[in-house]
Amino acid sequence: MADHDPLPKPKPPTGGGALFVLALFACIAIGFLLGQATIGFLVGTALGIAINLWLARRDWG
Numbered sequence: 001m002a003d004h005d006p007l008p009k010p011k012p013p014t015g016g017g018a019l020f021v022l023a024l025f026a027c028i029a030i031g032f033l034l035g036q037a038t039i040g041f042l043v044g045t046a047l048g049i050a051i052n053l054w055l056a057r058r059d060w061g
Helices: 017-033 037-060
Strands: none
Touching: 017 037
């Protein structure tokens, strides 16, 4: 008789913290160059959250 696990092993979740910080810093830098660092911060935050939500949704389903 073969000895096997009936349930598949779940894959580890994807971390999105680095992508959040990368999006945030990139947008702040672009905003700073355009003279709108605060808008760059807000856009980077929104983009980072969107990336993390996309990664979480991909991991859940």
